[in-house]
Amino acid sequence: MKEETAQLLRKELCMELSWEKTRIAHTSQGLDFLGNHIVLKPNHRGQVAIRIYPSKKSLRSVQEKVKKITSKNMTGSSLADTLGQLNSVLRGWSNYFRFAHSKKTFSYLRYYSWMRVYWWMRKKHRKLPVKALKRKYFPDWTFKEGGLALFDPSKVRVGRYGYRGAHIPTLWNQELESPTRKRQGDRLPDEPRLLEYLEDRCAM
Numbered sequence: 001m002k003e004e005t006a007q008l009l010r011k012e013l014c015m016e017l018s019w020e021k022t023r024i025a026h027t028s029q030g031l032d033f034l035g036n037h038i039v040l041k042p043n044h045r046g047q048v049a050i051r052i053y054p055s056k057k058s059l060r061s062v063q064e065k066v067k068k069i070t071s072k073n074m075t076g077s078s079l080a081d082t083l084g085q086l087n088s089v090l091r092g093w094s095n096y097f098r099f100a101h102s103k104k105t106f107s108y109l110r111y112y113s114w115m116r117v118y119w120w121m122r123k124k125h126r127k128l129p130v131k132a133l134k135r136k137y138f139p140d141w142t143f144k145e146g147g148l149a150l151f152d153p154s155k156v157r158v159g160r161y162g163y164r165g166a167h168i169p170t171l172w173n174q175e176l177e178s179p180t181r182k183r184q185g186d187r188l189p190d191e192p193r194l195l196e197y198l199e200d201r202c203a204m
Contacts, residue, residue, distance in 0.1 A: 032057065036100055052100040059105060062093045066113050070120040079137060080146035082120070086113060087151040094153040099160065106153040117143050117150060 025031050027050075030039030035058040043049045068074075069085045090113060094106060121143075125133055137143055143150040 035096070054097045054100060054102055054105050058093075058097075059109070062089060062109065063112060065089045066116050070116040072123055075120065075124040078145070079121070079124075079143065080148050082117070083143060083145065083148040083150055086117070087148065090151045090153055094151075094156040098156050098158055101158075102156075103154075103158050106156055106158070110152050110154040113153075114143075114150065 023031075027040035030037050032038075032055045035055055037053045037055040039051055039053070040048060041051050043051070066086060066089065069082060069089070074082065090109065094102075094109070097105070121133060121137060122130075128136075137145065142152075
């Protein structure tokens with residue numbers, strides 16, 4: 001049991017980089033991480049800051065899902081079933097990226113999904129005139145059926161993570177800890193002791 005624990009600690013604390021998945025890039029070029037594109041660029045005030053956007057690869061992936069749900073082969077499904085599938089995909093994707101700079105991406109995704117549903121409906125009801133189709137299924141330009149409406153990603157409220165770097169205690173800014181944390185004795189381990197611990201574990 002002790003040997004198994006040591007092996008787990010060795011894997012967690014002594015990780016090796018995968019050269020197939022690792023690259024060195026300048027911050028101005030940006031990098032993709034967990035579906036986000038992280039880049040250093042000027043903001044509206046001209047100050048250089050880190051900006052986080054949904055990556056192009058992630059956007060393409062959600063577009064592929066929307067395209068598959070609204071494909072020509074799926075015209076046998078009802079509008080309500082199709083909206084239910086689309087809403088699940090769009091809501092989940094939008095909520096994941098709602099803390100990034102995603103407003104323009106959400107607006108584009110709304111346009112893309114709306115157009116996909118529109119052309120899917122045209123293929124489903126080939127003999128129905130456009131005006132009759134609009135009057136029956138999207139009178140206010142929002143597709144609805146059975147109490148379901150097409151989810152609008154552009155209405156998702158985009159927030160920001162507050163900058164708290166100066167208030168998070170680390171090994172190198174112990175003096176920034178709050179009095180409450182100091183009274184509770186909840187201090188992080190000193191740097192020499194932590195380094196010694198890591199070296200011992202990696203040497204196992």
